[in-house]
Amino acid sequence: MDTLNISDKAYSSRLLIGTGKYKDLTQTREAIDASGAQIITIAVRRTNIGQSPDEPNMLDLLPPSQYTLLPNTAGCFTADEAIRTLHLARELLDGHSLVKLEVLGDLKTLYPNIVETIKAAKILVKEGFHLMVYTSDDPIVAKQLEDIGCVAIMPLASLIGSGMGILNPWNLQIIINNAKVPVIVDAGVGTASDATISMELGCDGVLMNTAIAAAKNPVLMASAMRKAVRAGREAFLAGRMTKQPYNASPSSPINNIIASSKNKAA
Amino acid sequence: MDTLNISDKAYSSRLLIGTGKYKDLTQTREAIDASGAQIITIAVRRTNIGQSPDEPNMLDLLPPSQYTLLPNTAGCFTADEAIRTLHLARELLDGHSLVKLEVLGDLKTLYPNIVETIKAAKILVKEGFHLMVYTSDDPIVAKQLEDIGCVAIMPLASLIGSGMGILNPWNLQIIINNAKVPVIVDAGVGTASDATISMELGCDGVLMNTAIAAAKNPVLMASAMRKAVRAGREAFLAGRMTKQPYNASPSSPINNIIASSKNKAA
Amino acid sequence: MDTLNISDKAYSSRLLIGTGKYKDLTQTREAIDASGAQIITIAVRRTNIGQSPDEPNMLDLLPPSQYTLLPNTAGCFTADEAIRTLHLARELLDGHSLVKLEVLGDLKTLYPNIVETIKAAKILVKEGFHLMVYTSDDPIVAKQLEDIGCVAIMPLASLIGSGMGILNPWNLQIIINNAKVPVIVDAGVGTASDATISMELGCDGVLMNTAIAAAKNPVLMASAMRKAVRAGREAFLAGRMTKQPYNASPSSPINNIIASSKNKAA
Amino acid sequence: MDTLNISDKAYSSRLLIGTGKYKDLTQTREAIDASGAQIITIAVRRTNIGQSPDEPNMLDLLPPSQYTLLPNTAGCFTADEAIRTLHLARELLDGHSLVKLEVLGDLKTLYPNIVETIKAAKILVKEGFHLMVYTSDDPIVAKQLEDIGCVAIMPLASLIGSGMGILNPWNLQIIINNAKVPVIVDAGVGTASDATISMELGCDGVLMNTAIAAAKNPVLMASAMRKAVRAGREAFLAGRMTKQPYNASPSSPINNIIASSKNKAA
Amino acid sequence: MLFKMIQLIINGQLHHFDTTLSVDQLLESMTLMNKRIAIERNGQIVPRSKFGEQTLVDGDQLEIVIAVGGG
Amino acid sequence: MLFKMIQLIINGQLHHFDTTLSVDQLLESMTLMNKRIAIERNGQIVPRSKFGEQTLVDGDQLEIVIAVGGG
Amino acid sequence: MLFKMIQLIINGQLHHFDTTLSVDQLLESMTLMNKRIAIERNGQIVPRSKFGEQTLVDGDQLEIVIAVGGG
Amino acid sequence: MLFKMIQLIINGQLHHFDTTLSVDQLLESMTLMNKRIAIERNGQIVPRSKFGEQTLVDGDQLEIVIAVGGG
Numbered sequence A, B, C, D: 001m002d003t004l005n006i007s008d009k010a011y012s013s014r015l016l017i018g019t020g021k022y023k024d025l026t027q028t029r030e031a032i033d034a035s036g037a038q039i040i041t042i043a044v045r046r047t048n049i050g051q052s053p054d055e056p057n058m059l060d061l062l063p064p065s066q067y068t069l070l071p072n073t074a075g076c077f078t079a080d081e082a083i084r085t086l087h088l089a090r091e092l093l094d095g096h097s098l099v100k101l102e103v104l105g106d107l108k109t110l111y112p113n114i115v116e117t118i119k120a121a122k123i124l125v126k127e128g129f130h131l132m133v134y135t136s137d138d139p140i141v142a143k144q145l146e147d148i149g150c151v152a153i154m155p156l157a158s159l160i161g162s163g164m165g166i167l168n169p170w171n172l173q174i175i176i177n178n179a180k181v182p183v184i185v186d187a188g189v190g191t192a193s194d195a196t197i198s199m200e201l202g203c204d205g206v207l208m209n210t211a212i213a214a215a216k217n218p219v220l221m222a223s224a225m226r227k228a229v230r231a232g233r234e235a236f237l238a239g240r241m242t243k244q245p246y247n248a249s250p251s252s253p254i255n256n257i258i259a260s261s262k263n264k265a266a
Numbered sequence E, F, G, H: 001m002l003f004k005m006i007q008l009i010i011n012g013q014l015h016h017f018d019t020t021l022s023v024d025q026l027l028e029s030m031t032l033m034n035k036r037i038a039i040e041r042n043g044q045i046v047p048r049s050k051f052g053e054q055t056l057v058d059g060d061q062l063e064i065v066i067a068v069g070g071g
Helices: A025-035 A081-094 A114-126 A140-146 A169-178 A192-202 A220-239 A262-266 B025-035 B079-092 B112-126 B139-148 B169-178 B192-201 B217-238 B261-265 C025-035 C081-091 C114-126 C139-148 C169-180 C190-202 C218-238 C261-265 D027-035 D079-092 D114-126 D141-148 D168-179 D192-201 D217-237 D261-265 E023-029 F023-029 G022-029 H024-027
Strands: A004-006 A009-011 A015-018 A040-047 A067-073 A100-102 A130-133 A154-156 A184-186 A206-209 B004-006 B008-013 B015-018 B041-046 B068-071 B098-101 B130-135 B151-153 B184-186 B205-207 C002-006 C010-011 C014-016 C039-046 C066-072 C098-101 C131-134 C152-155 C184-186 C205-208 D004-006 D009-011 D013-020 D039-046 D069-070 D098-101 D130-135 D150-157 D184-186 D205-208 E006-012 E013-017 E038-041 E044-046 E061-070 F004-011 F013-019 F037-040 F044-046 F062-067 G005-008 G013-017 G038-041 G044-046 G061-069 H006-010 H013-017 H038-041 H044-046 H061-069
Touching: A015 A220, A025 A220, A040 A081, A040 B139, A067 A081, A081 A100, A081 G038, A081 G061, A100 D114, A114 A140, A114 D114, A114 D141, A130 B068, A130 D004, A140 A154, A140 A169, A140 D114, A140 D168, A154 A169, A154 C261, A169 C261, A192 A206, A192 B192, A206 A220, A220 B192, B008 C066, B008 H013, B015 B025, B015 B217, B025 B217, B041 B079, B041 C066, B068 B079, B068 B169, B079 B098, B079 B112, B079 D184, B079 E038, B079 E061, B098 B112, B098 C025, B112 B130, B112 C114, B130 B139, B139 C114, B139 E013, B151 B169, B169 B192, B184 C139, B192 B205, B192 B217, B192 D168, B205 B217, C010 D205, C014 C025, C014 C218, C039 C261, C066 C081, C066 C098, C081 C114, C081 F037, C081 F044, C081 F062, C081 G022, C098 C114, C114 C131, C114 C139, C139 C152, C139 C169, C152 C169, C152 H013, C190 C205, C190 D192, C190 D217, C205 C218, C218 D004, C218 D192, C218 D217, D013 D217, D039 D079, D039 E023, D069 D079, D069 D098, D069 H013, D079 D098, D079 D114, D079 H044, D079 H061, D098 D114, D098 D184, D114 D130, D114 D141, D130 D141, D141 D150, D141 D168, D168 D192, D192 D205, D192 D217, D205 D217, E006 H061, H013 H061
Parallel strands: A015 A040, A015 A206, A040 A067, A100 A130, A130 A154, A154 A184, A184 A206, B015 B041, B015 B205, B041 B068, B098 B130, B130 B151, B151 B184, B184 B205, C014 C039, C014 C205, C039 C066, C098 C131, C131 C152, C152 C184, C184 C205, D013 D039, D013 D205, D039 D069, D098 D130, D130 D150, D150 D184, D184 D205, E006 E061, F004 F062, G005 G061, H006 H061
Antiparallel strands: A004 A009, A040 G061, B004 B008, B041 E061, C002 C010, C039 F062, D004 D009, D039 H061, E006 E013, E038 E044, E038 E061, F004 F013, F037 F044, F037 F062, G005 G013, G038 G044, G038 G061, H006 H013, H038 H044, H038 H061
């Protein structure tokens, strides 16, 4: 069976989704169900002192039996912050070691800070973390992160939350061709076709949040993304026809057409 | 329920496929099944005199109870040829009136001849045919064909069999915005994402043949197309997020992050 | 010398410009000078009865000795209107026969009405007009207009005044490859690179108005367009390098590099 | 006057070119002349022992009085190699300190190795070199290199020698908006319009080699590039019109058209 | 009595028959009887119901078509 | 003698004149004399050379045009 | 005996307690007992198993975090 | 007296000389005198002004470079 394999675990779904920006936990739940996602990202934040003690908890929504939680380091701008955040995440999730490392460059673009990301990755891999790492579409950096021991390379399609889709499919293709670990497009997907294109390029999966949460109808978009990822995967496996920019190719026989001057001549 | 309505008949599938270029009728059959298509195009050709009388027949493959057959005029370069071909098709299919009109400009591009197409459409509509008409992405011509009484406008995405996808989504968008009858992308789709993009633009359906038949694995590609069209339709109905070319938008909360100098400053 | 030849007259400039939308005749004059254009389009309109008799006249600005005037049929939506307008233009310009034919489909898109354009072209060619004809990027229609006897085919790059650039370079390429008369991109150019790309595709010239008149600094943009058209023409004649999507090619020698382990290995 | 200013020197030309891959020194010379370039890149290589002592020398071709030589570190894959190469270059050019730093990731893509590039940049700036640095289109890395003290940031448009043009104009735009030092597109330009587009985005200059040297007619392409860069710069300064995807805007007056039913209605 | 031979152009090819015949008889001779075909005779459709009645005459031009795979 | 008034539709607008007049006289009255214009009368071009001869009659429809900036 | 008050910086905010206390007691006072949280004390993780043992001292810096929605 | 031979690695290749020699003398022997070159000796630049003084010793590694076309 065609599965996405990460850290010795096989997943039937190649769509990974985040849990931010939803109206409420009910919508989050419905979107997750509609998406069929098995790997779900969460963030780690300070508890608000004095907050209502019985406020719903994200973890209650996502039983580990059913989902693989992927705590991230969103909001961290240095290796140190990211490392401390993941130490807390591991404790919070009872020793869970599969995490999403992201170290950002600035608040305006949320573009990854590659130098700090590499620095953090080296330390965290030594500490036994299984890193799915958010990175740019730099093919050399992608290879360096793989060599450090990251379990999945997650290049951006475009800026986080921008919905611009894949801005540079050529770099992405080089990364895919070079990688021996799964390559998952993370960030920038805006609509279903962006996910389909990612999979057609040969990506192993797609991670998204805003494209679903910020759609007018998030639950229906989640369903669209589920189909889009599968469509793209099947198209990739099926092997697309070759493009013919300037020459048409008839789908119907060109001979045995009923009498006429013109097409005889042709 | 969300259906494609053509000539007072509702279809749950928005994927229309052709039957040309397959290895054999078995593969044709399997591809049709995998695609879930309900409207299937066929061509009309001279019987080869002296051919084996028991050669399999395309019509036996497609029981009218199960499928809507759509005879085309592929290979016709004049209004007269197209009209005569459709007269034969109607007789062949016992008075069937839903047909695909295409009048081509030249053999190299198979680009539609708009002048002859309009001429044929006027006559055929008067004769009671229900025309699904292959046309260019010219929005004025599309409107003229609708005004003549065609039941579906089918602009090309790119040259027939080229697999180049949608070369001019802007014209297609204008056609969709102006049309009161279904707009179905016909010709040029090369892979799943092309179909998804067509539906996201607001097309009512997609008609293809080569993209499936010329894939390395046609049956798997047919399955991909089925999902791709649905994904695109759902994404269209869900309403995609707006694009933000240069500003990222975090999916995780930007406050309550554990202590650090940098992001406080931010 | 490399010239643009239209109706037995040779032009050193391949940039044709319109005279609409400028702040005043002074700016129009300066933009024309900066552009180096030799063929200038004008429109024909009703004189405002009771208007100041000494208002500046467009024709005084453009001595026939220096420029080739190209009266257009902008604003005409039927063959009849276009024909009457050109009869008046010919009288206005003392028998001048080189004109720009455009018959529009609707006010919102100003997309050409191909059926009316062909109808008008047949009549006007018989009457001895030399037609430079505005048309869509439909390669079959382009060929039909050439066969009717138009002296230049002028396909749109995108909607008039949209500044969207070339939306479908593939169709444009087919038109260029098929044509024996000059092909001039008309409408849609928005900035210098659009003009350069048009010429690189092999167009014989570019006609624009809004791209210059609606720039913040129209005169400087006119100068940019003059260089852009020449740059594109020279690049077309020079013959560009072939693209290599995934393989780099060093510009510096890869041997005789000073000692190092790494690149020896490479 | 509009000049490109690098290390307190003003250049009237914004086109920088390399000297590799030409047929011979004569063609190199003619291409340089036609391009109008003032900053010329060269490479440093081992002398071939026993080579004819009177073989023509690249330096004789380029009098410092007339040109600014820009020795590069092409072929270097580590910071150490690049640093040693630039030490030799400085000695070779009598203390010349303006150099092009490039540290590559692998031979197949020649994509920059950002980690080694940053490492080398920190050391070389301390040693007093004025670095024009080849980098990826990563906006965070670009800013880091500027903060280190590089005098010009030179992001790739696409792979060296690929001629693919600007693959990610959005990243390039972010780099340009953030930079206080000149941003020069280096690598990937394939034809004139690529250079024009780069300048329209707001780049301060364009550096190329293969696009000229590998053209069928290098000298004519050099002339095209000279005009293309100027056209793009002027268009940038002139301020292009805004795009209107779906609404046309007439260049000729829409009133005072001669009588007709249709356009009155309109 | 006098022997009479007729010529028919079927799908663009010339065919000779040593006697006049009905459409039915022609299809019989071509083993196309009861096949899913349609016929155009001199530019006019021949309804299936008329296959028995219509007698083909010398010089008739016929198009006999079937459905095939197409897109 | 009997007073006679005529109506002309000029560029789509109704104009009254208390006497018949030539094209020349009309242009004079409109201060368009010697301006670079062209005239269509009831769908037909009026050559400049005929401005003096042609007499306008009641109900004539005229289009009087000039060149303006356009693209 | 002498009364002793301590200060703790919890999630960046200064808090006063009129006696030393264990992590457990702190969570109790914050009604975070048995909630799914994790704690960092002066840059080091405090394992849940140690909540009872560890006594907080004046000047301790604590980060107390939970899981929230994020992408 | 005793005969002494030295080895130099020049641009990665081993070269033998039957006597010690200065950089100048080496360049002379390689007909590179007064050519536009630069030299690195054991990782250190040899300034042109020092060509006469510096005496090469057995095992020295030299890089002798020129400017070539490059982009």
